[in-house]
Amino acid sequence: MNKKLVLLFAAAALLALSAPAQNNAQKHPKAPKSLRVYVFDCGMIKGLDPFTTFHLKKEELAGVDFVVPCYLIAGPKGTLMWDVGVVPDSAFKPDGSPVSQGNPPVSITATKPLLPQLAAIGYTPADITYLALSHYHSDHTANANAFAGSTWLVHQTERDPMFADKAAGIMQQSSFSSLKNSKTKILPETDYDVFGDGSAIIKYAPGHTPGHQVLLLNLKKTGPVLIAGDLYHYPEERFTDKTPTFEFSHEQSLASRKAIEDFLKKSKAQLWIEHDLATFNKLKKAPQFYE
Ligand SMILES: [Zn+2]
Known part of the structure:
Protein backbone atom coordinates (compact mmCIF):
# COMPACT_ATOMS: atom_id res chain seq x y z
CA MET A 1 0.00 0.00 0.00
CA ASN A 2 1.48 3.35 -0.90
CA LYS A 3 1.95 6.08 1.66
CA LYS A 4 -0.93 8.24 0.38
CA LEU A 5 -3.36 5.34 0.62
CA VAL A 6 -2.23 4.53 4.15
CA LEU A 7 -2.86 8.12 5.17
CA LEU A 8 -6.27 8.05 3.53
CA PHE A 9 -7.21 4.89 5.44
CA ALA A 10 -5.91 6.38 8.65
CA ALA A 11 -7.99 9.51 8.09
CA ALA A 12 -11.09 7.45 7.29
CA ALA A 13 -10.58 5.37 10.43
CA LEU A 14 -10.27 8.51 12.52
CA LEU A 15 -13.44 9.93 11.02
CA ALA A 16 -15.31 6.70 11.71
CA LEU A 17 -14.13 6.82 15.30
CA SER A 18 -15.01 10.43 15.87
CA ALA A 19 -18.40 10.41 14.12
CA PRO A 20 -20.34 8.47 16.78
CA ALA A 21 -18.84 10.63 19.50
CA GLN A 22 -20.07 13.71 17.69
CA ASN A 23 -23.55 12.25 17.32
CA ASN A 24 -23.63 11.50 21.01
CA ALA A 25 -22.71 15.06 21.85
CA GLN A 26 -25.60 16.34 19.76
CA LYS A 27 -28.14 13.91 21.15
CA HIS A 28 -30.56 15.44 23.64
CA PRO A 29 -31.06 13.67 26.94
CA LYS A 30 -34.10 11.40 27.04
CA ALA A 31 -37.20 13.24 28.25
CA PRO A 32 -38.46 11.84 31.56
CA LYS A 33 -41.97 10.32 31.62
CA SER A 34 -43.15 12.82 34.21
CA LEU A 35 -42.01 16.20 35.46
CA ARG A 36 -38.94 16.39 37.67
CA VAL A 37 -36.92 19.17 39.24
CA TYR A 38 -33.20 19.22 39.94
CA VAL A 39 -31.79 21.63 42.53
CA PHE A 40 -28.26 23.01 42.02
CA ASP A 41 -25.95 24.86 44.38
CA CYS A 42 -25.18 28.18 42.70
CA GLY A 43 -23.49 29.91 45.64
CA MET A 44 -23.91 31.83 48.87
CA ILE A 45 -24.32 35.47 49.90
CA LYS A 46 -23.04 36.26 53.38
CA GLY A 47 -22.56 39.32 55.53
CA LEU A 48 -25.97 40.87 54.80
CA ASP A 49 -27.46 43.24 57.33
CA PRO A 50 -31.04 41.99 57.58
CA PHE A 51 -32.24 45.04 59.46
CA THR A 52 -31.24 47.75 57.01
CA THR A 53 -32.29 45.70 53.99
CA PHE A 54 -35.22 43.61 55.23
CA HIS A 55 -36.42 45.35 58.41
CA LEU A 56 -35.73 42.14 60.31
CA LYS A 57 -33.40 41.94 63.31
CA LYS A 58 -30.71 39.28 63.33
CA GLU A 59 -32.22 37.85 66.53
CA GLU A 60 -35.55 37.39 64.75
CA LEU A 61 -33.99 35.15 62.11
CA ALA A 62 -32.94 31.51 62.24
CA GLY A 63 -30.22 32.34 59.74
CA VAL A 64 -29.02 35.48 57.96
CA ASP A 65 -26.99 34.10 55.04
CA PHE A 66 -28.57 33.52 51.65
CA VAL A 67 -28.11 30.45 49.57
CA VAL A 68 -28.48 30.84 45.79
CA PRO A 69 -30.01 27.80 44.09
CA CYS A 70 -30.58 27.20 40.40
CA TYR A 71 -33.20 24.77 39.14
CA LEU A 72 -33.69 22.57 36.10
CA ILE A 73 -37.21 21.37 35.41
CA ALA A 74 -37.42 18.51 32.92
CA GLY A 75 -40.65 17.01 31.66
CA PRO A 76 -42.02 14.99 28.75
CA LYS A 77 -42.62 18.18 26.76
CA GLY A 78 -39.38 20.05 27.34
CA THR A 79 -37.06 21.63 29.84
CA LEU A 80 -37.01 24.86 31.81
CA MET A 81 -34.11 26.58 33.58
CA TRP A 82 -35.35 28.63 36.52
CA ASP A 83 -32.86 31.18 37.91
CA VAL A 84 -29.22 30.96 36.90
CA GLY A 85 -27.03 32.02 39.78
CA VAL A 86 -25.09 34.89 41.31
CA VAL A 87 -21.61 34.09 39.95
CA PRO A 88 -21.08 33.67 36.21
CA ASP A 89 -19.27 30.50 35.15
CA SER A 90 -16.73 32.78 33.42
CA ALA A 91 -15.55 33.97 36.86
CA PHE A 92 -14.22 30.50 37.65
CA LYS A 93 -10.58 29.77 36.92
CA PRO A 94 -9.84 26.71 34.77
CA ASP A 95 -8.75 24.85 37.90
CA GLY A 96 -12.32 25.21 39.19
CA SER A 97 -11.29 26.73 42.52
CA PRO A 98 -14.11 28.48 44.42
CA VAL A 99 -14.94 32.06 43.51
CA SER A 100 -15.24 34.84 46.04
CA GLN A 101 -16.72 38.23 45.10
CA GLY A 102 -18.73 41.02 46.66
CA ASN A 103 -17.98 44.20 48.55
CA PRO A 104 -17.23 43.79 52.27
CA PRO A 105 -18.99 43.12 54.50
CA VAL A 106 -21.01 41.24 51.87
CA SER A 107 -19.29 38.21 50.39
CA ILE A 108 -20.52 36.25 47.41
CA THR A 109 -19.08 32.80 46.94
CA ALA A 110 -19.65 29.86 44.67
CA THR A 111 -17.92 26.52 44.65
CA LYS A 112 -19.36 25.06 41.46
CA PRO A 113 -20.01 26.63 38.06
CA LEU A 114 -23.51 25.97 36.70
CA LEU A 115 -22.90 24.42 33.27
CA PRO A 116 -20.71 21.58 34.59
CA GLN A 117 -23.46 20.83 37.12
CA LEU A 118 -25.92 20.59 34.24
CA ALA A 119 -23.49 18.51 32.17
CA ALA A 120 -23.11 16.07 35.07
CA ILE A 121 -26.78 15.10 34.62
CA GLY A 122 -26.53 15.08 30.83
CA TYR A 123 -27.76 18.54 29.85
CA THR A 124 -26.19 21.37 27.88
CA PRO A 125 -27.77 24.80 27.23
CA ALA A 126 -28.81 23.44 23.80
CA ASP A 127 -31.13 21.02 25.64
CA ILE A 128 -32.98 23.79 27.47
CA THR A 129 -36.32 24.67 25.88
CA TYR A 130 -37.21 27.60 28.15
CA LEU A 131 -35.41 30.04 30.38
CA ALA A 132 -37.30 31.90 33.11
CA LEU A 133 -35.84 34.15 35.79
CA SER A 134 -37.88 34.79 38.91
CA HIS A 135 -36.73 38.39 38.45
CA TYR A 136 -33.90 40.53 37.15
CA HIS A 137 -31.78 41.02 40.30
CA SER A 138 -28.15 40.07 39.74
CA ASP A 139 -28.24 37.17 42.20
CA HIS A 140 -30.60 35.34 39.82
CA THR A 141 -29.24 36.19 36.37
CA ALA A 142 -25.48 35.50 36.36
CA ASN A 143 -25.51 32.83 33.64
CA ALA A 144 -28.52 34.05 31.64
CA ASN A 145 -26.50 34.66 28.48
CA ALA A 146 -25.63 30.95 28.33
CA PHE A 147 -29.34 30.26 27.68
CA ALA A 148 -29.92 32.87 24.98
CA GLY A 149 -30.72 30.01 22.58
CA SER A 150 -33.72 28.98 24.69
CA THR A 151 -37.13 30.64 24.58
CA TRP A 152 -37.21 33.30 27.29
CA LEU A 153 -40.40 33.45 29.37
CA VAL A 154 -40.81 36.95 30.80
CA HIS A 155 -43.40 39.58 31.54
CA GLN A 156 -43.34 42.83 29.61
CA THR A 157 -43.22 44.73 32.92
CA GLU A 158 -39.96 42.94 33.77
CA ARG A 159 -38.34 42.97 30.34
CA ASP A 160 -38.78 46.71 29.80
CA PRO A 161 -36.64 47.87 32.75
CA MET A 162 -34.04 45.17 31.98
CA PHE A 163 -33.19 46.86 28.72
CA ALA A 164 -33.71 50.46 29.80
CA ASP A 165 -30.73 52.76 29.23
CA LYS A 166 -30.05 53.01 32.93
CA ALA A 167 -30.01 49.92 35.13
CA ALA A 168 -32.75 50.15 37.76
CA GLY A 169 -31.62 48.77 41.10
CA ILE A 170 -29.68 45.58 41.68
CA MET A 171 -29.15 44.53 38.13
CA GLN A 172 -26.16 43.40 36.07
CA GLN A 173 -27.33 44.13 32.56
CA SER A 174 -24.30 42.48 30.95
CA SER A 175 -25.32 39.15 32.52
CA PHE A 176 -28.49 38.98 30.41
CA SER A 177 -27.69 41.24 27.45
CA SER A 178 -27.86 38.32 24.97
CA LEU A 179 -31.50 37.69 25.89
CA LYS A 180 -32.41 40.86 24.03
CA ASN A 181 -32.39 38.87 20.78
CA SER A 182 -33.66 35.60 22.21
CA LYS A 183 -36.89 34.05 21.10
CA THR A 184 -39.16 35.58 23.74
CA LYS A 185 -42.59 34.70 25.03
CA ILE A 186 -44.22 37.64 26.79
CA LEU A 187 -46.33 36.13 29.54
CA PRO A 188 -49.85 37.19 30.49
CA GLU A 189 -50.22 38.87 33.88
CA THR A 190 -51.84 35.77 35.29
CA ASP A 191 -50.99 32.05 35.40
CA TYR A 192 -48.98 30.67 32.47
CA ASP A 193 -48.83 26.95 31.70
CA VAL A 194 -45.24 26.40 30.52
CA PHE A 195 -45.55 22.98 28.86
CA GLY A 196 -49.29 23.11 28.15
CA ASP A 197 -49.97 20.07 30.36
CA GLY A 198 -50.52 21.76 33.72
CA SER A 199 -47.26 20.42 35.17
CA ALA A 200 -45.40 23.74 35.47
CA ILE A 201 -47.21 27.03 35.99
CA ILE A 202 -45.56 30.43 36.17
CA LYS A 203 -47.55 32.72 38.45
CA TYR A 204 -47.34 36.47 38.14
CA ALA A 205 -46.28 37.86 41.53
CA PRO A 206 -45.10 41.44 40.97
CA GLY A 207 -43.81 43.77 43.65
CA HIS A 208 -40.24 42.73 44.43
CA THR A 209 -39.58 43.78 40.85
CA PRO A 210 -42.20 45.00 38.34
CA GLY A 211 -42.64 41.57 36.75
CA HIS A 212 -41.52 39.20 39.49
CA GLN A 213 -42.80 35.65 39.03
CA VAL A 214 -42.94 32.37 40.94
CA LEU A 215 -43.11 28.78 39.71
CA LEU A 216 -45.60 26.09 40.63
CA LEU A 217 -44.60 22.50 39.86
CA ASN A 218 -47.21 19.77 39.99
CA LEU A 219 -44.99 16.78 40.69
CA LYS A 220 -46.54 13.32 40.52
CA LYS A 221 -44.84 11.79 43.58
CA THR A 222 -43.85 14.88 45.57
CA GLY A 223 -47.05 16.83 45.04
CA PRO A 224 -47.25 20.55 44.32
CA VAL A 225 -44.17 22.69 45.01
CA LEU A 226 -44.03 26.46 44.74
CA ILE A 227 -40.58 27.88 44.01
CA ALA A 228 -41.07 31.39 45.31
CA GLY A 229 -38.32 33.50 43.77
CA ASP A 230 -37.83 36.42 46.16
CA LEU A 231 -41.48 36.75 47.19
CA PHE A 246 -35.24 47.91 47.77
CA GLU A 247 -38.70 46.56 46.91
CA PHE A 248 -40.13 47.94 43.64
CA SER A 249 -43.62 48.17 45.14
CA HIS A 250 -44.41 47.36 48.75
CA GLU A 251 -48.17 47.35 48.02
CA GLN A 252 -47.85 45.04 45.03
CA SER A 253 -45.66 42.68 47.05
CA LEU A 254 -48.19 42.44 49.85
CA ALA A 255 -50.96 41.76 47.33
CA SER A 256 -48.87 39.09 45.58
CA ARG A 257 -47.99 37.49 48.91
CA LYS A 258 -51.65 37.39 49.90
CA ALA A 259 -52.62 35.73 46.61
CA ILE A 260 -49.81 33.16 46.91
CA GLU A 261 -50.55 32.41 50.58
CA ASP A 262 -54.21 31.85 49.67
CA PHE A 263 -53.08 29.53 46.91
CA LEU A 264 -50.71 27.61 49.24
CA LYS A 265 -53.52 27.08 51.72
CA LYS A 266 -55.84 25.79 49.03
CA SER A 267 -53.33 23.67 47.14
CA LYS A 268 -51.26 22.45 50.14
CA ALA A 269 -48.20 23.13 47.97
CA GLN A 270 -44.77 23.13 49.60
CA LEU A 271 -43.14 26.55 49.66
CA TRP A 272 -39.51 26.70 48.64
CA ILE A 273 -38.12 30.14 49.55
CA GLU A 274 -35.12 30.21 47.26
CA HIS A 275 -32.62 32.02 49.52
CA ASP A 276 -33.64 30.15 52.68
CA LEU A 277 -30.69 28.01 53.68
CA ALA A 278 -32.76 25.77 55.98
CA THR A 279 -35.06 24.85 53.07
CA PHE A 280 -32.12 24.35 50.72
CA ASN A 281 -30.19 22.16 53.17
CA LYS A 282 -33.16 19.83 53.49
CA LEU A 283 -33.61 19.41 49.74
CA LYS A 284 -32.10 16.68 47.59
CA LYS A 285 -29.52 18.14 45.22
CA ALA A 286 -28.74 17.11 41.65
CA PRO A 287 -28.11 14.44 40.45
CA GLN A 288 -31.00 13.50 42.73
CA PHE A 289 -34.35 15.04 41.85
CA TYR A 290 -37.97 15.41 42.85
CA GLU A 291 -40.62 13.94 40.60
ZN1 LIG B 1 -32.45 37.17 45.33
Missing part, protein backbone atom coordinates in the same frame (compact mmCIF):
# COMPACT_ATOMS: atom_id res chain seq x y z
CA TYR A 232 -39.78 36.16 50.55
CA HIS A 233 -36.11 36.03 51.46
CA TYR A 234 -36.57 34.59 54.94
CA PRO A 235 -39.38 32.39 56.29
CA GLU A 236 -39.74 34.97 59.09
CA GLU A 237 -41.00 37.49 56.53
CA ARG A 238 -44.15 35.45 56.02
CA PHE A 239 -47.30 36.84 57.60
CA THR A 240 -45.64 40.22 58.29
CA ASP A 241 -46.03 43.42 56.30
CA LYS A 242 -42.24 43.75 56.02
CA THR A 243 -40.73 43.95 52.58
CA PRO A 244 -37.15 44.79 51.63
CA THR A 245 -36.05 48.42 51.45
